[in-house]
Amino acid sequence: MQRLTLVFVTLLSLVALGHSLCEFRQELVNLTDYCAVVNVTISLDYTYTDIEGSEKKGTRNIECQNGVLKTEADDCNSPIVMSFEVEEDVMITFQFIKSNNEWDFSNVSIMIINPEEFFNGTLYGPDYIAAYAEKSIITKVGLKKSYMCSASQSFDLKSNSSNISSMTLKLSDLRAQAFEFDKNGNDLEFGSATRCNADIKGSKIVPIAVGAALAGLVIIVLIAYIIGRIRSRKQSSYEALS
16 A cells, blocks of 8 residues: 555656656765765746846756766765756755764755856846755655655745745655665665655555545445335335236
């Protein structure tokens, strides 16, 4: 049932967002181990004032250019910082920190290198836009454990442009792990997952829905049985009168 729920929630998320999963990795230079891995789908909602003074709203689904994006590092010491060009002129940076046998996904930031093209020439402002999350993405996950959240999570971003009134990063189908991994040969293996509250709540919805559907089916069968009995009795009465 839990697998069914995870698949159901994941499919809903992918349909709603309409874009594909990105995989980000930081590997050691000798390629024998990983420092951090993030699998996630990303979208960006924003509200801004255009060059004519009108308020505009938009959404950008981030499509990773190559699917799997990799960087290299000499060690996996804290903090881990890894940056990727996810689209032309759009950079994303992840930061992880380690403390007391736990790791945090402490920050994510977006840099739009060419705002004129990103906003189709409708935004007046700086030569680039830098925006960062105002709170941690994930906190207090044990080492060698991963974090999983299929549901969409929203994080407000603070930007350097006064013409952008709001910017929200949405992450879904998220699975992440940092600093320490178990490996099967050369294959990456995520550790046992800490699930987000939204997934835990969502996992209760499917059994309730299934139970309600079964209860409805029982009622329908019972009504059909009663109707059948009534018709049978009437038929017997007609035959007796004849």
